[in-house]
Amino acid sequence: MNDAVLSFSGIRQEFPAPGSDVGIRVIDGIDLDVGHGRFVAVIGPSGCGKSTLLQMAAGLLMPTRGTVHHRGRAIATINREVGFVPQQAQLFPWKTLAQNVELPLLLRGVGADERRERVAAALDAVGLSGFDHYFPSQLSGGMQKRGSIARTLVYRPDVILMDEPFGALDAQTRMVMQNDLQMLSRDASATVLFVTHDITEAVLLADNVAIMSQRPSKLLANIAINLPRPRNVFEPFKNPGFEDAYDAVWTVFRSQIGIRQQPH
């Protein structure tokens, strides 16, 4: 046992394969600790089971072998102490923005007055005040994503799990959102586990970058990124030390993706 908020130990995951008794092994033994207040990014080639780790942390999927502990407690059922930000915003289309953000508080039995205050504060934090009564279909992709983040921040979860949250956004919106997330997570001193396939994003946002191998995946490295904050997400190369940090991650990661050598 250690003092990590979230700790994966000896995780192995197999999924049943069609037409075979032997399952496909996706994850082949992973140990990873997420310390309090840390921002940990997980990168890996597609299909390596990055998202599966988040599912386990949320208690939506039980590992075939190994355990996930949240503050020392083994996760055996839905974990309500975490917040989950999926790839698509997944707002409830039949609820207004304010009702969407309010729902976790409603489900947790928070009183009406406090709900109203906290919803207003959360919408303000993501820059969406004034849009309370809009339905998700009336909002742009970026605004929906902000709403999704507000809906998670509003109940102050102990750990925030983010599954390629900006993958579906256009490049400009993504930069703005990365910058906002950097501010928000620092203000809330949140613990974040962030899955991405974008090395630049991982290096810019994270305190630690965990690199997973191809399937069946293992943890190749867990690299600390010691760039000063706040970091400039709009011009990554202008952050002092960015190049070395990127290099450190890339050196490990490049072996995992098929790059054909250019003949000279």
Add this chain to the structure above:
Amino acid sequence: MMRSGPCSDPRSASASNPTESDRRLMNDLATTADQPLAGKPSARRSLASKAARGLMRLLPGLALLGFWQWASGRWIMETYVSKPTAVAARLYELFASGEIYPHLWTTGQELVLGYVIGVAGGIIGGYMLGRSPRIASIFEPYVMAFYGIPKIALAPLFIIWFGIGIGSKIALAAIMVFFLVFYNVYTGVRSVDRELANLTLVMGANQRQLTYHVYFPAAAPYVLLGMRMAVPYSVIGVIVGEFTSSIQGLGLFIREASATYDPAGVFAGIVILLVFVAIANFLAGRLERRLLRWKTLTVAAPNDI
């Protein structure tokens, strides 16, 4: 994001007033959107065009009635097809003498009860099978098999079971409505995004809250579609039941009119049924607009990001 064209929707007025955070968002990317204002002339024009369209819609109907009136007695014997004025006169007579009221009352009761029972059963059954794949895998073949039976063929059986009163007609209407609603609800519940349901659980929902906040609203469009489609089927069920055997009701009235060579009476009965269906459709449409406001939104947010 630019909104295309002027819009007479009153909600767009609030959307064209940028708030503090709107402006901040716009500055994020230094984009501004021109807001076309909804003008009064356009509202008046749209009202006039609506009236013109309504008139255009009436024309084919009026032409048909005119042709019917003209052709009856000239091309086809009036004994076969009657004519609009005769039908109108017969309708007036039926209501003035009060002759039709007992039939109306009986058929109305059968329709409402059959419809309500069918819808309720369809929603409960569809929801249960939709939520539980295990129950569904056991019962689906049976439901499929029963679905394949032409329900009208059950009419004589239901007369034996429930008598020639309103019971047999309610049963026939209910079973026709049930299958339509059942399949729509079943499909609707199964179409709920698994990820959305999981997210709601992580947010802190228990099963009851999950049903209320996710499954019901997600399935609502399907439920309402099923309810709308089921309206004419409930009428078919009731009328076929009354044709088969009954003491009172519009079906019986139509059959007797036909047996006594009274085509005006037959058409009068059909017109009354048409009014029934029209009222039910209107109510269903109102309910749909009320519950599914989130699906029919036209106004987009005033800016992007």
